[in-house]
Amino acid sequence: MTDTPHIVDSHCHLDFPDFADELPDVVQRALDAGVSRMVTICTRLKNEPQVRAIAETYAPVFYAAGTHPMSAAEEPMATVDQLIALSQHPKFVGIGETGLDYHYTAESAQIQKDSLRVHITAARETGLPLIVHARAADDDMARILSEEHRKGAFSCVMHCFSSSAELGRAALDLGFYLSMSGITTFPKSGDLRDIFASAPVDRILVETDAPYLAPLPHRGKRNEPAFSAHTARRAAETFGMDYADFAAQTTANFDRLFRKAAL
Template sequence: MFVDSHVNLHSEKYAEDAGEVLTRARSAGVKTMLTICDQLDSNDAIKAIADSDRDIWRSVGVHPHHANKHPDLSAETLMQMTNDEKVVGVGECGLDFHYEYSDRDIQKTVFKAHIDVSRNTGLPLIIHTRNADNETRDILEREYREGGFTPLLHCYTGGPALANAALAMGGYISFSGIITFKNAGDVRAIAETAPLDRIIIETDCPYLAPVPYRGRRNEPAYVVHVAEKLAEIKGVSLDEIAHATSNNFFRLFSRAIDPRTA
């Protein structure tokens, strides 16, 4: 069994064949998915997707690209949204200094609101960080001293310092199809050294399709290719990766129900 820990099933790219996408995922052994909230306007659509399938869970949050739309986002607003039993994580949130679609200071303010919710609910913090390793690390370490929370570095492409800082907080690292790309040696190096009990896998679909589908629309079935590459990097069997990453997911997202034990 595989778990795709980060999908964007509300994307318009699935408008014509969402049912077929899910059927292919199940046929590939992907039994559980976490569909991610990118902005508050998407919440209703994401909720409908999660409510339609017992093995699809969801998060609540605002991606840094959309932080400018929610400059006054309060922890209280997000906190109320976490009351739904299918909400298992907070985010995707964080800092993106590559595209900078939102003002940096607003990104930081919105990020801190998510951290407050993660700390107060015990739900994992799903972090997007790009070209902002130092700033992300500084915020996480400073906030962690105020009270613990569990960070997840999603679709990780950063350096070892931020990865090690998150691991030191009891956090996890998620790897996507990027680890199959030829020019992703630095990411594979992080995957090689990260503890197997702190790793999960994802597609981030419809983006970042792994080899051999690179350049096409991504979908949850392709997370198997991420697992295969991770098995190669770690020098273990595919079954061991499937078992470890699934166990890690349900340990991290403890509200989600493991279909193997349901």
């Protein structure tokens, strides 16, 4: 429908096997749901050519690339020059995802920290936003982001934010953005919704993290970009906003942060 408010899925993984042989339909369903743009994320740099090809094939799809923290110990350490070279592509719009995950991969904490700092340097030098994954590493994450920001400003989104109010505040104080995923639609996520509700709405993005974390009413199923509309509708309620106004606000936020993907 032409009157469907436009939103953006700021973080998905369209190269994952979950979408094999179905990408044209997945992208079309997203457009039908009002999802006018999608950022597909490469989590291992060796897969960057495949992710780039998806962005080149579908006009509404942009991409970012980095080394996911859970893969940091298994992959060659990214270099700043490597990331800068990738950033020259017209549809490459962000650095990452990178970050820290001590829930599953605490044993590689030092490698993750080193990798994160490489990605931060690349974000600073390219002017592209850093895309951060943070799990069970709040103190180190806040410290590193603050230390690095003092060395020189960079922009950043805390993707699929589900950490503490303290880390959320630390990120916001640095001028960063928080992204709402399907987790925020779950009945037991009231505390998380409260964290978002206390944040400035001009610093909020929406995402799926597809194929993971499908929002209600699709919880437990494969997620896809079209479902970001469900997350956005619930998020509008969190902020006490009309859906069309929330959609317009988060789209403007996306355009401000992901300038290369702005309309």
